[in-house]
Amino acid sequence: MDVSGASPCQLELRGVTRTFGRLVAVDHVDLCVHAGERKAIIGPNGAGKTTLFNLISGLLAPTAGQILFDGQDITRLPVHAIARRGVARSFQITSVFPHLTVFDNVRAAVLAHSGQAWSLLRRADRLPAVTARTLAVLDELGLADRRDWPAGVLSHGDRRLVDLAMALASDPRLLLLDEPTAGMSPQETRRLAELIPRLAAGRTVILVEHDMDVVMSVATSILVLARGAKLAEGTPDEIQRDPRVQEAYLGGVI
Numbered sequence: 657m658d659v660s661g662a663s664p665c666q667l668e669l670r671g672v673t674r675t676f677g678r679l680v681a682v683d684h685v686d687l688c689v690h691a692g693e694r695k696a697i698i699g700p701n702g703a704g705k706t707t708l709f710n711l712i713s714g715l716l717a718p719t720a721g722q723i724l725f726d727g728q729d730i731t732r733l734p735v736h737a738i739a740r741r742g743v744a745r746s747f748q749i750t751s752v753f754p755h756l757t758v759f760d761n762v763r764a765a766v767l768a769h770s771g772q773a774w775s776l777l778r779r780a781d782r783l784p785a786v787t788a789r790t791l792a793v794l795d796e797l798g799l800a801d802r803r804d805w806p807a808g809v810l811s812h813g814d815r816r817l818v819d820l821a822m823a824l825a826s827d828p829r830l831l832l833l834d835e836p837t838a839g840m841s842p843q844e845t846r847r848l849a850e851l852i853p854r855l856a857a858g859r860t861v862i863l864v865e866h867d868m869d870v871v872m873s874v875a876t877s878i879l880v881l882a883r884g885a886k887l888a889e890g891t892p893d894e895i896q897r898d899p900r901v902q903e904a905y906l907g908g909v910i
């Protein structure tokens with residue numbers, strides 16, 4: 657991990673703030689994520705983790721502050737423009753279409769990113785590159801054998817994998833994962849924790865996760881959010897030893 661500050665941030669947040677009426681959901685957050693880093697964001701319910709993802713991916717605009725990706729200001733770009741630059745996310749609540757097959761769900765995501773969704777949707781079978789990318793992603797996530805199943809009949813854990821496959825469809829450089837193990841069985845959680853480092857190869861990952869075993873096994877660094885603001889940031893070791901974090905845990909803030 658670069659601690660010299662010499663290498664530039666791939667993603668940089670400067671004083672990012674988002675209010676909803678009188679509630680400050682994200683409070684002056686500064687953040688620098690280097691290419692290839694696996695950063696976990698932890699914090700209690702309502703700490704602002706999902707809102708932070710919404711701000712980075714363009715679903716929400718910040719009330720104040722600036723977001724840079726590759727050194728370029730993306731603060732007020734629309735969702736699709738940010739996606740086109742290489743940012744993708746999975747959702748805390750799965751966004752899979754239950755009546756479409758696993759294959760069609762992922763293909764829709766591949767098509768959406770390739771910019772060919774509208775003109776070529778009916779001829780999608782004839783697009784070998786789209787099919788190849790779809791199959792590659794299904795393979796990566798171990799879903800190939802269920803490609804023809806309607807997504808709605810999958811187990812909750814496998815539906816979450818389809819959601820993840822849809823986020824990976826665009827081969828993003830920055831992948832935002834919002835509680836990917838939520839609602840998974842311990843077995844499914846373990847499987848995904850093993851999978852994440854493989855999915856992270858060649859890309860940057862920011863992971864929001866409540867399961868500390870997953871966080872500690874996946875993350876190279878951790879940001880602790882509490883009430884919208886940064887409480888601490890460091891390596892997993894530093895965070896575990898940080899008295900402010902321990903106090904927050906013991907004091908019931910987290």
Ligand SMILES: Nc1ncnc2c1ncn2[C@@H]1O[C@H](COP(=O)(O)OP(=O)(O)OP(=O)(O)O)[C@@H](O)[C@H]1O
Nearest residue numbers: 676679681699700701702703704705706707708748
């Ligand atoms: N669209 C919205 N309108 C109003 N308030 C919102 C909106 N989105 C989030 N909030 C509020 O902002 C705060 C932060 O919510 P957020 O969903 O970011 O938390 P979180 O850290 O992801 O929590 P969890 O761990 O439960 O997913 C909460 O108090 C939430 O109620």
Ligand SMILES: [Mg+2]
Nearest residue numbers: 705706707748
């Ligand atoms: Mg959330």
